[in-house]
Amino acid sequence: MTRFILSRIAFGVLVLFLLSVFVFMLFYVSPSDPARIIAGDKATEELMAQIRTNLGLDRPITEQYVTFIGNLLHGDLGYSYRSSMPVSELVVSRIPVTMSLVFGGMVFWLAIGIPIGIVSAKHPGSVRDRLGQGFAIVGISFPTFVLGMLALYLLYFVPTKLGFTLFPPSGYVPFAESPLQWAWHLLLPWLTLALVVAAVYARLTRGQMLEVLGQDYIRTARAKGVDERRVTYVHAFRSAMPPLVTQLGIDIGLMLGGVIVIEQVFGLLGVGSxxxxxxxxxxxxxxxAIVLLGGVFVVVSNLVVDTTYALLDSRVRTATR
Incomplete structure (x- = not known):
């Protein structure tokens, strides 16, 4: 198991290294003047000269890259001359908003999508199955921003016109300041995000459960008189989990890089906005900084997924020996 995890960590480090090279070449080794783009068109020559000195643009390209990596490893993401503050402060101030949105939404989409998929798989062709598939189709095809605006209209504007308030229109309250206000302000964004993503998990769970429930060992367990709930949730669902874990890791890694549409609709000042x-x-x-941060989130989430996958399926561990 240790060897398996170390191999995944080494692969993740390699991915981040290649991403850093790509980002450096894309933004610093280009026909345009990096100092001019960073400072803006109205910047003075003195400011541009200072930026060139800070970035070491007058030094060899390899030395520039080593300095770039060294700064990253020390948490120095550069300076935003447009916002007049360090980039690290900008990004760090936005991460709690996005993390609250993603992990809260994850709880809802798993609680909605997986049970719908299991019920559909247990009763294929029934009314419950058709309703579950209908939910999945509607959820996948429904644009996120439309669902968000609809939620705002029905659950904020209409109640407000009637003289009472169900949910706030936008904004974010830190968890440490008030857990209840934190959850109240995020409930609509959570539900909007969850209803869209839950449709994917409902379809994926249904497909995996249908395949597993048709296996010989499931029929044997039923023939031996094992309780149906145990067959479904212990034997079948455990075997159906690996693809769900993989999908969950991908979704979380990508969303932590910024849930742009949801943040824009609900006025949340997260990484996406x-x-x-x-x-x-x-x-x-x-x-x-955001590109590199997104890469780190994806690599870390995939490392967690691979480790979980290996714990669920011993064949994954033995394949690396």
Missing amino acids: LAVTAVAMQDRPVVI
């Missing part, structure tokens, strides 16, 4: 602002303002250091 920061990315949109940085791209619009051509704030290159912030864009670089």
